[in-house]
Amino acid sequence: MSHSRPQFVKTQFGKVLGESRSLDLLSSQFEVREPSAVSMDVMLRSLLLYPVHIFLMLFSCNVSVAGLVCCGMKMLVFGGSGRTGQVLVRVAQQMGWQVQAPAHAECELADARAVSDLVLASDAALVVNAAAISGLEACLDDPLKAHVVNAVAPAAMALACRHTGARFVHLSTDYVLDGRRAGKKMESAKCKPVSVYGESKREGELQVLDALPGALVARVSWICGNPLKPAFVEQLLMKALAGQALAAIADKQSMPTDAEDIARVVLALAASPERGVLHVCAGGEPLSWYDCAVLALQTAVESGYLAAVPQVAMQKRAEVPFFREERPAYTAMDNSKLLSLGIPMPDAAETIRRVSLRFLNERYTAALT
Numbered sequence: 001m002s003h004s005r006p007q008f009v010k011t012q013f014g015k016v017l018g019e020s021r022s023l024d025l026l027s028s029q030f031e032v033r034e035p036s037a038v039s040m041d042v043m044l045r046s047l048l049l050y051p052v053h054i055f056l057m058l059f060s061c062n063v064s065v066a067g068l069v070c071c072g073m074k075m076l077v078f079g080g081s082g083r084t085g086q087v088l089v090r091v092a093q094q095m096g097w098q099v100q101a102p103a104h105a106e107c108e109l110a111d112a113r114a115v116s117d118l119v120l121a122s123d124a125a126l127v128v129n130a131a132a133i134s135g136l137e138a139c140l141d142d143p144l145k146a147h148v149v150n151a152v153a154p155a156a157m158a159l160a161c162r163h164t165g166a167r168f169v170h171l172s173t174d175y176v177l178d179g180r181r182a183g184k185k186m187e188s189a190k191c192k193p194v195s196v197y198g199e200s201k202r203e204g205e206l207q208v209l210d211a212l213p214g215a216l217v218a219r220v221s222w223i224c225g226n227p228l229k230p231a232f233v234e235q236l237l238m239k240a241l242a243g244q245a246l247a248a249i250a251d252k253q254s255m256p257t258d259a260e261d262i263a264r265v266v267l268a269l270a271a272s273p274e275r276g277v278l279h280v281c282a283g284g285e286p287l288s289w290y291d292c293a294v295l296a297l298q299t300a301v302e303s304g305y306l307a308a309v310p311q312v313a314m315q316k317r318a319e320v321p322f323f324r325e326e327r328p329a330y331t332a333m334d335n336s337k338l339l340s341l342g343i344p345m346p347d348a349a350e351t352i353r354r355v356s357l358r359f360l361n362e363r364y365t366a367a368l369t
Ligand SMILES: NC(=O)c1ccc[n+]([C@@H]2O[C@H](COP(=O)([O-])OP(=O)(O)OC[C@H]3O[C@@H](n4cnc5c(N)ncnc54)[C@H](OP(=O)(O)O)[C@@H]3O)[C@@H](O)[C@H]2O)c1
Pocket: 078, 079, 080, 081, 082, 083, 084, 085, 103, 104, 105, 107, 108, 109, 110, 129, 130, 131, 132, 133, 134, 135, 149, 171, 172, 173, 174, 175, 201, 220, 221, 222, 223, 224, 229
């Protein structure tokens, strides 16, 4: 099923785009200057960014760099209302970035021309794409839109950044991997997505790097840590506090990663010359949702929010009726390349404890006020 579907998507996609790769189409729509012609813009931008780059790199070994001041550098964020985007916008503003984050209603990503025009009209030094159709079933139900939003729109952003000389960071996913083999995967691992979502995100990676080889594709996984957009771990804690029955999937593993860490790492890497695909995720041992649930509940007990760890039923992916699309089993990414850049990340288990405690404390504080 998973192999025929992407083929179907490609066929449908090809029909709409006249059998050409969408990037070719975009390039022909927009006047693309040769690299030599844009190099002066890029050089000038780079010179402007350089002091900030050095400043940020000096501090990049400490991911708690929210206090840094970026002297009003301009940044354009797509998907600023999303789970990661909200945190990214907040952290960037705390660091002194002047952030423009157009809402979905202000810029529809299915309209590549609008996306491109927005980047071209902005004088942002940094453009980050945290927007996507990230629901697997939503992608399954509308594969064409998934490819346009998750692949064509990022390509349009990259191409426009090539014109303006802005640094471009695009968020991608561990679901570009097929996840059939246990163990952590390096950036060089073969990509073979098993879902429409994964297929569209992989196409996005390739098209972004085709359009702008200097772009950074930051692959992230199992994002949590934004209390305004609760992920699995926060949803489970809410259920536990309400005394509801708990269940968690035990047959898929990845690296749960705190949106706060992603935001700080992306902003530090924006100032580096790093290009291509990079795994931006927690370290340590991969966890299943069941493992995450137990760690979160233990944290709730240790911090006095629960009297005892409630029972959690172990589930299999196949038992979840809502899952109409295939979820890969083992997509844990190896983050050693990120560590080699001097940027430490917490372990996945530590991430769950930290995110749980933050969520419980914030919820408690909110209840008091
Ligand atoms: N969530 C995860 O666990 C996870 C795991 C691995 C990778 N990722 C990747 O990480 C990135 C961020 O994910 P996330 O979970 O933070 O995303 P999210 O919460 O689903 O937010 C997606 C954002 O994209 C916007 N958006 C969606 N469709 C749009 C369209 N057609 N036009 C304009 N804007 C549109 C949404 O705006 P509206 O809400 O207003 O529609 C929202 O701001 C994505 O690239 C995703 O693929 C996520």
